Amino acid sequence: MLLLILTLIPFIGCALAAMLPVNARNQEAWLAAAIGLIGLVILGYLFPQINNGDVVRQQIDWMPEYGLNLVLRMDGLAWLFSLLIIGIFLLVVVYARYYMSPEDPVPRFFSFLLAFMGAMLGVVLSGNLIQLVMFWELTSLSSFMLIGYWHHRADARRGARMAFTVTASGGLCLLAGVLMLGHIIGSYDLDVVLNSGETLRDHDWYLPTLILIALGALTKSAQFPFHFWLPHAMAAPTPVSAYLHSATMVKAGIFLLMRLWPVLSGTPEWTWIIGGAGVCTLLLGSFIAIFQHDLKGLLAYSTISHLGLITALLGIGTPLAMVAAIFHTLNHATFKASLFMAVGIIDHESGTRDMRKLRGLYHLMPHTATLAIVASAAMAGVPFLNGFISKEMFFAETLMVGSSDNWWMPLAAVTMGVFSVAYSLRFINVFFGKPATDLPSTPHEPPRWMRFPVEVLVVFCLIVGIIPGLSVGPLLHNSVQSVLGDMTPYYSLALWHGFNIPLIMSFVALGGGVLFYTVLRVRFNLQQVDRVPVLYRFNGKQAYENIMLEMRSAASRLERLLGTRRLQPQLVLIVSVCLLAGVAAAASAPGVWTAMQPSTPHLPFAALWLIGCVCAVAAAWQAKYHRLAALALVGGAGLVVCLTFLWLSAPDLALTQLMVETVTTVLILLGLRWLPPRLLDIERDKRENRIARSRRTRDFILAVASGLAMAAISYLVLMLPAGAGIGGFFLERSLSEGGGSNVVNVLLVDFRGFDTMGEIAVLGIVALTVYGLLRRFRPAPESMTLPPQQTNPVDPAGSQQPAEQAETGYLMVPGVYLRLLLPMILVCALYFFMRGHNLPGGGFVAGLLFSVGIIIQYMLAGTVWVESRLHLQPHRWLALGLALAVLTGLGALVVGYPFLTSHTAHFELPLLGELHLPSAFFFDLGVFSVVVGATMLILTALAHQSLRSHRLPVAAIDAADATGQEKN
């Protein structure tokens, strides 16, 4: 439970932080700090168990059949990393409170920072590899947001994009690697995986799996050749750099390598890939760092080199190297976070990070300078500081690698030591000399609490450097134990191991570093070198940009080649592909069709369909020039379909089809008025004519082929005996369990009620969308005036308002007649609704019938007349209907049944006799109400356009006048 809380509170905090006001720096900081403190308390509470060597584990089943569960698992290593994540988070929060300026929108910052912490905790606490990858990608995502926090700056956007592209692609590789790993081992559960090292290493897929997982880890930890993103990520605010790019995110790759070390390591491939990348990175990073002019750039490359050191240690693969790796991870996080914060202070106070400008800061900010100097000494590996001990362990390990004549590894190690001393000297150089006078602002000491996190971290550097065994000994032991288990070697964390080769190497590195720096400074004018000697040719950033550019142009070439924005070619493609797929499926199907005897056709039925087919073909033919005729013809085909339903034992369908047909026809009639007049054929030259003809021929062939295919499939299906469907189930239970004899209706409102609920929701959404679209509807200019049919001077109706036409004009007789008919239609709707459960009818039919009753009033009496007498508010019908349907469903939940379970109550009423009232009745009432609301909303919204359009031409004329006057 505690682990779940630990993982979830940062995300809860993330949501809370996002809701605070824009300038609430203090509240944000308190909130974040509170969450960090809760995390620390949980960690402290769990420490005794971890110290005993136990593994705290919590599993929440999700899809156990597929081995996908939420597993949270904490052992020594996870505990140590959690401590690092939460501890540095707290310090960064304090620091960020003072670093962020009042103009920055802090909710976004703290919200993403919390999300990042949650994702990071998720990575280290995951007990399931898939889950780990998910959190891994979350860290990429949240770090993208944090690097791009100042999104008005181009470098921040570019840096964020680059970091995200590299790390997220690595994440995808990792996912692939993890899936392969899970396939080999048969489980994603970390405990199982950790015990299956042998199986994996002996498997044929070992190498690809290793490469994919290594790609994930190396991209995340900015290892060569993917190191280039980290310096560009320095565009982030400094607290982010201190947190993500020193202590946590870049350590995620390291963490993964440590986590999977027992499974993956111990092979030559592992040593070559991981160790090789590590050694390249540590040399490259430390060398480039010397030639940076930006303080943060120097720290970034130094981070790359230290990460390379840890990776190299992991690549070496001995248990002692693992001890050194974990220890150095801890040490690096401490001194590098403090250095980043110190740089942030310098930047904040002096307005620049350029080492060519900064000088003599010691005189202006002595406290900060002292802290930074101590921390950079730790970075250089000076004795009595934590960096010294772990670096010495690294030197010792390089000596053990391979055989005794293996000289290059120690040499690389010492070279890197020399370089790191040199760049540390370059770094602290800004504190000495005469104070600079040309800085953007005069530096002074920062606020007390802004310096506090740096102080804390530097004190840790000292404590760990002087009494390592007493301070971090137990923590280190726990995590080493959790990775290595029985292989845990004997090691001593003492400062003094006697006079031995690693010690000599340390001093060679220190002395050599000072010498190297002096030579560079005096002979080569280091301050003015503006590119890195030799290595500037290997420009990872340029390679990245080239690849991105290539990909973009390849994508657009592909789009030009294969894509189109025109609808017709797309539809031709879709239809052709469907057709081909159908033909292919039919060709590969077993050739045996157990044919049945076709039933004798009824002559009237065939005649009916002769009419239907003629209607359909004629509609297709006429749809271009005679829209009204086409609409009528489609209606004819629809009526034939409706009769077919009736003929073939589907009275409910016939009723619904009839009503929908009516409503659709009215709907399209309303729309016809806004369509442009169709001109007869445009003048075309011969070539265009030929193209048009060939296009039509192609479409005709496609249409005929699709029709033949549909007919063939239909016929083949009908010739096969029906399989054992689920129809019998519903037929048998409809009356006994659903309480209704109309099986179709019972299916809709009871058995498949949830489906119907979704459907009426869709209906409501469509109606509201239609309404929303029409609110901003602007007809084309030539449609604004009255259509010529309505302005015929001979026809007296042309000069009358719609209301006049209905009151005294030619519509008077049908108007009165239909007004009389209205109550009867409504009674009819009620009748169909009431009997729906047992006989054909139901909410859909009744709703449509009700709507038709109202719509004909609109059509004859006019919108104004109807709406002045009848206040139908379709929105409310929609809302009421949906609410009723949902409430009926929830009612079942209240009495302890699943959502939408139906119940039938029986009442004895005077006069009416026995009344049985299923709860599905109320559901059907909801359906009815939604159907009425949706239909009315759609149709009236469209009908109202005619009212609005009378105003529009006036406005258009006014506007035209206004522009005309301006011209004059």
Add this chain to the structure above:
Amino acid sequence: MEAVIAIAIGVLFASGVWLILRPRTFQVIIGLLLMSYAVNLFIFIMGRLWVNKPPLTLEQAVDPALFADPVPQALVLTAIVIGFATTALYLVLLLTSRGLTGTDHVDGKEPRQ
């Protein structure tokens, strides 16, 4: 019967396909209507053809062999109503597009003019 209904479905579908490949929005809406008839009928006949056997179980004892299959009917019923909703949406979209672009071509602009 089987041949008649199969041909009917084929003709409706072919007319629909022809129309949705046309350039004018109104042709496409008519085509979609015709196609939806064809598809609804096609789903409907998956329960096979039954004459005079509507799925109304008026008595407790039920022999499923004596009734039409209610499942395709229920599916088609919802499909008809949803079909109305999508037709309405498409109609409004075509009207809006016509208002905004001044043309009723499906691509929102006249081809090569």
